[in-house]
Amino acid sequence: MSHLPLRAQVASALGRTAATLSRMTGQGDGSVIGGRVGLVLEPELLSILARNRKLVLVSATNGKTTTTRLIASALAELGDVATNAFGANMPAGHVSALSQNKHAPNGVLEVDEKYLPEVLDKTRAEFVCLMNLSRDQMDRSAEIWLLAKKWRTAVQGSSTHVIANCDDPLVTWGASSADRVTWVAAGQRWKEDSWCCPECGGPLDRKDADWACRECPLRRPQPQWVLDGDAVIDPYGQRWPLRIQLPGLANRANAAMALAVAALYGVSPDRALPRLAEVKSVAGRYTMVERNGRQARLLLAKNPAGWLEAFDVTDPSLPVILSVNAQVPDGRDTSWLWDVDYRILAGRPVFVTGERRLDLALRLYVAGVPFQLMDGFEQALAVVPPGRVDVIANYTAFQQIRAEFGRAV
Numbered sequence: 001m002s003h004l005p006l007r008a009q010v011a012s013a014l015g016r017t018a019a020t021l022s023r024m025t026g027q028g029d030g031s032v033i034g035g036r037v038g039l040v041l042e043p044e045l046l047s048i049l050a051r052n053r054k055l056v057l058v059s060a061t062n063g064k065t066t067t068t069r070l071i072a073s074a075l076a077e078l079g080d081v082a083t084n085a086f087g088a089n090m091p092a093g094h095v096s097a098l099s100q101n102k103h104a105p106n107g108v109l110e111v112d113e114k115y116l117p118e119v120l121d122k123t124r125a126e127f128v129c130l131m132n133l134s135r136d137q138m139d140r141s142a143e144i145w146l147l148a149k150k151w152r153t154a155v156q157g158s159s160t161h162v163i164a165n166c167d168d169p170l171v172t173w174g175a176s177s178a179d180r181v182t183w184v185a186a187g188q189r190w191k192e193d194s195w196c197c198p199e200c201g202g203p204l205d206r207k208d209a210d211w212a213c214r215e216c217p218l219r220r221p222q223p224q225w226v227l228d229g230d231a232v233i234d235p236y237g238q239r240w241p242l243r244i245q246l247p248g249l250a251n252r253a254n255a256a257m258a259l260a261v262a263a264l265y266g267v268s269p270d271r272a273l274p275r276l277a278e279v280k281s282v283a284g285r286y287t288m289v290e291r292n293g294r295q296a297r298l299l300l301a302k303n304p305a306g307w308l309e310a311f312d313v314t315d316p317s318l319p320v321i322l323s324v325n326a327q328v329p330d331g332r333d334t335s336w337l338w339d340v341d342y343r344i345l346a347g348r349p350v351f352v353t354g355e356r357r358l359d360l361a362l363r364l365y366v367a368g369v370p371f372q373l374m375d376g377f378e379q380a381l382a383v384v385p386p387g388r389v390d391v392i393a394n395y396t397a398f399q400q401i402r403a404e405f406g407r408a409v
Helices: 006-024 033-041 045-050 064-078 091-100 113-123 144-155 169-175 249-265 269-277 304-313 335-339 357-367 377-383 395-404
Strands: 054-059 081-083 106-110 127-130 161-165 180-185 204-207 210-213 225-228 231-233 239-241 288-291 294-300 320-323 350-353 387-393
Touching: 006 033, 006 045, 006 091, 033 045, 033 091, 045 091, 045 113, 054 064, 054 113, 054 249, 064 081, 064 106, 064 249, 064 269, 081 091, 091 106, 091 113, 113 144, 127 169, 127 249, 144 169, 161 169, 161 249, 180 249, 225 249, 231 249, 239 269, 249 269, 249 304, 294 304, 294 395, 320 377, 320 395, 335 357, 350 357, 350 377, 377 395, 387 395
Parallel strands: 054 106, 054 127, 081 106, 127 161, 161 180, 180 225, 294 387, 320 350, 320 387
Antiparallel strands: 204 210, 225 231, 231 239, 288 294
16 A cells, blocks of 8 residues: 555555444445545545556446456456445445455456446446346436446547447447447347437347348448356457356346456456356345245345346256335335236245335236235244245345345355
């Protein structure tokens, strides 16, 4: 820290102290409060801490925490990596991450979609990884077309190298203004937010993975990296089997993005893949916890696209507990529940809990899915027969469940 100005040194040290006290008193993991304290004392602390570091920023509606973890694991081949592993993805969390690992020359930071332009401007990151955009917290972030436009403005004229998912038209439009873009065909199963061209508003024609605007030149770019089933094909045509422990197609897409970023950073797939295979869970996601003979697997789903991916990894033979809140971090508006096709749960024992359990119960009733309404997660878990159970929860509901098990990671 000696290379930092004195004011920044003091701000960073006091921020770390605040974070430590937060952890010691059980108030949280300290990944936000430490950064807030530091930024009050030195408003430019993020820019100062980012100097002389090689950084990757990771942003998306879904999968950014997992992809950040995968990239950080791959870059560990090069030495220490500063990262916000627990998902504190706004500037205060970034300050905490860089301050806590003050000597790490490399950093991988998950960034909230809304804050990406500000964080890129502050950090001058060398790489930006953009994966997907879909409706999420509309009361806070507004229409996702506006987010894509902000991304497009942020990377235009920037020296950063963008790694982007070319299967998502909104991401493609947002990234295409950058001078340097590496395109990854990582897939896009949720298409309900991108049937219209973000450039001109015309209809998008889709055929298999390809897409093109019917009324302007915008179309899917030719990818350099391709997710192909259980493998990734690199720019040289070499096929790399993905042997990761994280389940589902979405995580194979996350791994494909991580491999592309790592390769540009200087870590080849043969060195990165073993690192990716070590990751079993991410900030509680996919963790198996046990209580009174029940083994519960925790899955996070914050929006319609996320629920689609969560359904992909659940076991149809198991009961499922669904928990939905609508606190500030979730977004107050639960109308998105009506965009999720819950009929896939028909035939399974379904238990509904969370602060907005009545909203979810009405949605299931209309979908014709039988369920049992529970007052809380503990009650739901107690009613489930001994054995395995899947748990799907949105953000604050997920964190509450994690807290009941000691914030399992």
